[in-house]
Each structure stands twice: as C-alpha cells, then as structure tokens.
Amino acid sequence: EAGVAQSPRYKIIEKRQSVAFWCNPISGHATLYWYQQILGQGPKLLIQFQNNGVVDDSQLPKDRFSAERLKGVDSTLKIQPAKLEDSAVYLCASSLVSGTSGRGNEQFFGPGTRLTVL
Amino acid sequence: AQSVTQPDIHITVSEGASLELRCNYSYGATPYLFWYVQSPGQGLQLLLKYFSGDTLVQGIKGFEAEFKRSQSSFNLRKPSVHWSDAAEYFCAVGTGNQFYFGTGTSLTVIP
Numbered sequence: 001e002a003g004v005a006q007s008p009r010y011k012i013i014e015k016r017q018s019v020a021f022w023c024n025p026i027s028g029h030a031t032l033y034w035y036q037q038i039l040g041q042g043p044k045l046l047i048q049f050q051n052n053g054v055v056d057d058s059q060l061p062k063d064r065f066s067a068e069r070l071k072g073v074d075s076t077l078k079i080q081p082a083k084l085e086d087s088a089v090y091l092c093a094s095s096l097v098s099g100t101s102g103r104g105n106e107q108f109f110g111p112g113t114r115l116t117v118l
Numbered sequence: 119a120q121s122v123t124q125p126d127i128h129i130t131v132s133e134g135a136s137l138e139l140r141c142n143y144s145y146g147a148t149p150y151l152f153w154y155v156q157s158p159g160q161g162l163q164l165l166l167k168y169f170s171g172d173t174l175v176q177g178i179k180g181f182e183a184e185f186k187r188s189q190s191s192f193n194l195r196k197p198s199v200h201w202s203d204a205a206e207y208f209c210a211v212g213t214g215n216q217f218y219f220g221t222g223t224s225l226t227v228i229p
Contacts, residue, residue, distance in 0.1 A: 003161075004161070033217075040221070040222075041221055041222075042122075042208050042210075042218075042219030042220050042222050043162070043208070043219045044219070045217055091161060091162065093161075093162075106152075106164050106167060107217075108164075109154075109161035109162040110161050111159070111160060111161045112161055
C-alpha cells in the first residue's frame with residue numbers, strides 16, 4: 001500500500017514570496033490533515049478536510065494561508081505572502097474513517113515539506 | 119483547555135537499557151491517546167494507541183504504554199532499547215473535534 005506522498009520535500013524562498021505544497025493521501029482515505037511543525041515543537045493542526053469539505057480550519061492563518069482539496073483526493077496548501085516565522089516542516093496526514101470521529105483513528109503521515117523562508 | 123505535556127525534552131539511554139517516556143494530558147473525559155515516533159527527515163509513524171479497554175497497550179517495535187486515569191498519564195515504555203530507537207517521540211491526544219501533539223522527547227541511544 002502506497003503511503004502519503006508530499007512534494008516538494010524541500011523549499012527555500014524569500015519572505016513575501018508565495019509557495020505551494022502538494023499532498024496525495026492514501027487511496028480511499030476520506031480525511032486529510034495539514035500540520036505545521038516548527039523546529040523543536042510538536043505538529044500543530046492547520047486544517048482538516050473530510051472528502052473535499054473543510055471540517056476544521058480554526059488554526060489556519062487565513063490572511064496568508066489557504067488550502068483546497070478538489071475532488072476529495074489531492075490537496076494543496078498555499079502560503080502567500082510568506083513570512084520568516086513560516087519556516088517549518090509542513091506535514092500532510094490522512095485517515096480512513098470519515099466524520100469528526102476520524103480524530104480518534106490512526107493518521108498516516110507523509111514525509112513532510114521543509115520550508116525555509118529567508 | 120486541553121493540553122499534552124511531555125516533561126522530558128531530551129533523554130539519553132544506553133543500548134539495552136530500559137526506557138520510559140512520560141506523557142500527561144489535560145482533558146475532562148477519557149481521550150484517545152497515541153504515541154508517534156519521528157526519525158530524522160521522516161514523517162510520523164504510529165507506535166500505539168489507546169481508545170478504551172485494557173489500560174496496557176502493546177505497540178510495534180516492542181513498545182508498550184500504560185494509561186493511568188488517576189494520573190492523567192500515558193507513559194511509553196520499552197524494556198530494552200536498540201540503537202535504531204534513537205528518534206523524536208510524540209504523545210498525542212484526540213478529543214472530540216481536536217487533536218493535540220506534545221512538544222516531543224528526543225531520544226539518544228549510546229552504545
């Protein structure tokens with residue numbers, strides 16, 4: 001079974017530039033998550049999708065971050081414009097169970113995208 | 119507010135020694151509890167999880183964890199550590215609509 005795929009693995013940009021990350025979840029997984037992991041901290045949930053609908057985006061900085069999951073499969077996370085404090089690893093995860101109860105079920109993580117903002 | 123605390127930022131153990139990583143949570147009801155491991159440059163891998171039932175949970179790679187309601191703890195243990203266990207370990211809590219990670223414990227294994 002293929003795992004969660006993410007690209008690119010690394011990205012270096014200057015502040016005020018834009019960047020986009022892509023995630024392909026495990027086939028059949030209805031729920032998709034984007035996390036931000038700053039160095040030395042645990043992952044912080046940015047947004048959760050259930051199929052192509054948003055379940056929770058309460059911690060997403062909506063003035064600069066956006067995410068979409070068209071057709072309920074792949075997802076993109078965009079930052080525009082980037083700030084220095086956005087330097088982090090962005091993790092994508094997916095889980096099989098649908099609905100908010102998906103919180104209680106195993107999440108499978110991709111390798112992450114390491115973003116450096118200069 | 120719900121929270122997850124991992125009081126040990128970094129732990130060093132000798133290969134073959136036993137290991138215990140601490141995790142405490144703050145939540146009114148019994149949450150879903152998880153331990154994940156993250157090797158350098160890798161994503162997070164689930165070691166084990168607790169939803170209900172037996173409070174001693176067995177996981178992969180020889181790890182186990184015990185849920186203690188009275189102490190709001192979910193400590194991770196391994197009787198004999200291998201050099202390949204060196205990694206970052208995260209405790210996580212799932213409660214209703216929320217999912218929280220602790221700040222992690224970095225494990226170093228010395229020969």
